[in-house]
Amino acid sequence: MKWAWAVVITLVVVAGGIFAFRIVTAPDTSGIGVQTVTRTPVPIPTTTTTATVPEFADPSPDQATEVVSVVAVDKAGNPAAGYQVSDGGEAENCLPSPAATDTGVVSCSPTAAGAGVCWVTPSPGVLLCGDEPWRTSLRRVITAGPVNQTPLGEEAQPWGLELADGAKCQRRNGGSWPGRADGFVGAYSCDRDEEFVLAGNGPLVNRAKPAWTVKVGGLSADNGDFPPPADVRVVKAYFAASR
Known part of the structure; x- marks a missing residue:
């Protein structure tokens, strides 16, 4: 009888092994053999932006910059020839404009309302403000507060820039701007979404x-x-002047 029990035990072990093998291997339905599935970890996307401004080869890198003084309003408070005037709301806290080369041009709040560069008129509380230096349109802005025309005593910064790569860029007028990891900040926004004039440790x-x-x-935004920023030549630099 011992040999009979040995046979039974052997059959049980073999059957258990077959059952276990079937559990861990899974049947092959392709007729090729046992298939092994390898799972590859899915990479996690990052939010770092590496977009760049397209490279530009300046055909005239040594051509001198043209400096343009925009005098949009005369001493009598009338718009210069070719300029059109529309109503522009109210403003306050009017101080000398950083883009002005002489007195009579101020910057008021809120600048978002188009009061970044404004000419003082003889009419009390009435200013004529420019939208962009290359456009012949002005906004009539009313201010109830004092208008400070004391010169800044600093070198004026251009109101607008035309660059050798064809971009037109206007001086920043407040608001929240995106940034970059190297510490440079936006100083002028351009008519190309991916391009900005940047300010750093050196001169703007x-x-x-x-x-x-x-x-x-x-x-x-991230x-x-x-x-590193590219050095691009300024074709035209626009300033605001009253004479």
Whole structure:
């Protein structure tokens, strides 16, 4: 009888092994053999932005920058020839404009209402404000507070810039702007969404040579990593003047 029990035990062990093998291997329905599935970890996307401003080769890198003084309003408070005037609301806290080369041009709050560059008129509390330096349109803005015309005593910064790559850029007028990881900040917004004139440790506009240059690069909402800013020549620099 011992040999019979040994046979039974052997059959049980073999059957258990077959059952276990079937559990861990799973049947093959392809007729090829046992298939092994390998799971590859899915990479987690990052939010770092690496978009760049397209490279530009300046055909005339040494051509001197043209400086344009915009006098949109005369001493009598009338718009210059070719300018059209529309109503622009109210403003306050009017101080000398950083883009002005002489007195009579101020910047008021809120600048978002188009009061970033305004000409003082002889009519009390009435200002004529420019939208963009290359446009012949003005807004009539009313201010109830005092208008401070004391010169800033600092070198004026351009109201607008035309760059050698064809972009037109206007001086920043408040608001919340995107950033970048290297510490440069936006100083001028351009008519190209991916392009900004940047301010860093050096001069905003490098005027060491007749051909002025600025730093140009990208910004992003996540303060992304960008290549170093590119030096781009300024074709025209627009300032505001009263005479």
